[in-house]
Amino acid sequence: MKLVTAIIQPHRLDSVKSALEAAGIHGMTVSEASGYGRQKGHTEVYRGAEYTIDLIPKIRLEILVDDPDAEVVTSIVVSAAATGKIGDGKVWTIPVESLTRVRTGEQGPQAL
Amino acid sequence: MLDTGNTAWMLISASLVLLMTPGLAFFYGGMVRGKSVLNMLMMSFGAMGIIGVLYVLWGYSMSYGSDVGGLFGNPFDLWGLKGLFTMTGEGFTFTDTNGLPDIVNVGFQATFAIITVALISGAIADRVRFGAWLVFAGVWVTLAYFPLAHMVWGGGLLSGDGPFGSIATPIDFAGGTVVHINAGVAALVLALVVGKRKGFGREPMRPHNLPFVMLGAALLWFGWFGFNAGSAFGANGMAGLAWVNTTVATAAAMCGWLLTERIRDGHATSLGAASGVVAGLVAITPAAGSVSPIGSILLGAVAGVLSALAVGLKYKWGYDDSLDVVGVHLVSGLWGTVAIGFLAVDKGLLYGGGLRQLVVQIIIALVAVVFSAVVTCVVAFAIKKTLGWRVPETVEVGGIDLVEHGETAYESISATRVGPEVRS
Numbered sequence: 001m002k003l004v005t006a007i008i009q010p011h012r013l014d015s016v017k018s019a020l021e022a023a024g025i026h027g028m029t030v031s032e033a034s035g036y037g038r039q040k041g042h043t044e045v046y047r048g049a050e051y052t053i054d055l056i057p058k059i060r061l062e063i064l065v066d067d068p069d070a071e072v073v074t075s076i077v078v079s080a081a082a083t084g085k086i087g088d089g090k091v092w093t094i095p096v097e098s099l100t101r102v103r104t105g106e107q108g109p110q111a112l
Numbered sequence: 113m114l115d116t117g118n119t120a121w122m123l124i125s126a127s128l129v130l131l132m133t134p135g136l137a138f139f140y141g142g143m144v145r146g147k148s149v150l151n152m153l154m155m156s157f158g159a160m161g162i163i164g165v166l167y168v169l170w171g172y173s174m175s176y177g178s179d180v181g182g183l184f185g186n187p188f189d190l191w192g193l194k195g196l197f198t199m200t201g202e203g204f205t206f207t208d209t210n211g212l213p214d215i216v217n218v219g220f221q222a223t224f225a226i227i228t229v230a231l232i233s234g235a236i237a238d239r240v241r242f243g244a245w246l247v248f249a250g251v252w253v254t255l256a257y258f259p260l261a262h263m264v265w266g267g268g269l270l271s272g273d274g275p276f277g278s279i280a281t282p283i284d285f286a287g288g289t290v291v292h293i294n295a296g297v298a299a300l301v302l303a304l305v306v307g308k309r310k311g312f313g314r315e316p317m318r319p320h321n322l323p324f325v326m327l328g329a330a331l332l333w334f335g336w337f338g339f340n341a342g343s344a345f346g347a348n349g350m351a352g353l354a355w356v357n358t359t360v361a362t363a364a365a366m367c368g369w370l371l372t373e374r375i376r377d378g379h380a381t382s383l384g385a386a387s388g389v390v391a392g393l394v395a396i397t398p399a400a401g402s403v404s405p406i407g408s409i410l411l412g413a414v415a416g417v418l419s420a421l422a423v424g425l426k427y428k429w430g431y432d433d434s435l436d437v438v439g440v441h442l443v444s445g446l447w448g449t450v451a452i453g454f455l456a457v458d459k460g461l462l463y464g465g466g467l468r469q470l471v472v473q474i475i476i477a478l479v480a481v482v483f484s485a486v487v488t489c490v491v492a493f494a495i496k497k498t499l500g501w502r503v504p505e506t507v508e509v510g511g512i513d514l515v516e517h518g519e520t521a522y523e524s525i526s527a528t529r530v531g532p533e534v535r536s
Contacts, residue, residue, distance in 0.1 A: 044318065045377040047387065047436060048424040051318050 039087030115211030125342025132335030139328025147511030155233035174258035234435030235299035288398025296442025329386035361412030365392025368416025395448035
């Protein structure tokens with residue numbers, strides 16, 4: 001099993017989600033994250049006082065998949081999240097040692 | 113003979129003005145960091161608690177009781193509101209002034225005293241012990257607010273009966289001097305005496321909830337109809353004029369502030385809109401009963417620009433007036449009070465009324481500045497030497513809410529219940 005983690009632009013979440021659903025991936029964890037990479041932040045001015053906002057809001061997606069699906073899921077996320085502009089995010093995959101479904105106690109790929 | 117129309121309007125006005133203080137609490141609360149929002153709200157609510165009580169004890173009497181040297185009313189004259197009503201076998205009977213029961217005026221005036229003190233709290237956000245603030249509220253309202261209200265509205269030194277009345281009758285319709293100059297000067301003095309927040313000018317101190325700020329500004333605008341139109345003391349054309357002037361000046365001030373920001377910083381911000389609204393409300397306050405709606409546009413627009421420029425001064429001069437009470441209330445309060453000298457219909461300079469009104473407006477503004485500065489200095493230093501103003505630095509950095517109030521506004525996800533036990 002693999003864990004695919006993606007950091008994407010918040011406004012791309014809906015299209016990534018529907019693309020994955022269309023491909024039969026029925027489960028993910030979404031959290032609001034903030035950070036920066038090559039895309040630096042922006043500045044805001046409050047009553048004349050300027051602030052640099054260097055941590056930018058992003059969406060973090062975590063998707064557990066069986067080994068053969070990892071590459072497909074990665075390419076679906078990449079194509080659905082891409083806008084071509086700097087700040088589109090990253091997708092990476094790591095191996096998962098064990099997996100258990102809490103409700104039934106099922107283990108391994110059956111718990112996916 | 114009781115005038116029920118006027119009485120109804122003044123009861124509504126009093127209620128509207130009372131709502132301004134919670135509105136102000138949100139206006140200020142949204143502007144501070146999330147770790148001190150409850151303390152900011154509590155400074156306004158605390159002012160309601162303390163002054164709500166003091167006003168009936170000696171506040172009304174010191175403002176409208178028998179004159180002592182033109183400076184204040186005798187606090188024992190109407191102590192506890194005695195004499196405003198009598199109880200007979202058939203029930204209560206009330207004294208009235210022009211058909212308005214005096215007890216209704218007590219309610220109306222008490223709300224002004226409350227918000228004036230609450231306004232000051234914005235200058236010393238995030239860093240002051242709650243107890244010291246409550247003591248300040250009670251002492252300052254007694255030594256600064258009640259006397260100035262007496263001087264301007266209670267037949268004292270700065271009223272038409274005072275020494276400057278021979279030049280022209282001073283005009284302060286709803287509180288340019290008593291409320292805004294008074295609070296603005298006190299804010300400046302406190303910012304200087306209390307000192308800067310740790311990290312002022314270096315660490316980010318951006319507003320944590322701009323929707324709160326906008327909501328607060330909206331409540332202030334709404335409540336201000338009681339403040340200004342209520343100051344006509346009747347349900348009449350003058351109240352209508354004050355209502356229209358208040359709205360048009362406020363609208364123009366918002367435009368003025370946004371335009372200034374757009375040119376200077378590149379964006380018209382929501383904080384700028386909320387701030388412009390308040391600047392306009394402040395500026396029109398003394399003038400709402402003496403200028404025309406067209407004059408109000410000019411008066412408001414200038415106020416918006418002036419205050420938008422003035423809020424930057426604290427960085428230049430290094431005083432931490434945290435939420436710009438000086439830049440908004442003192443600057444626009446001074447402008448509104450002095451602008452009457454130019455814009456008052458018939459009496460103002462631009463209406464061919466000569467210089468007399470302008471001179472007298474400048475005099476009452478200056479007297480209010482000096483009086484408030486002296487009294488606030490004395491009270492502020494007395495508290496500094498006795499109780500102490502500041503919370504420890506660690507508390508300020510960690511967040512004043514938790515230590516002063518034992519609460520946090522937003523971080524409650526990991527709360528575990530430990531007591532009291534529920535009876536089974």
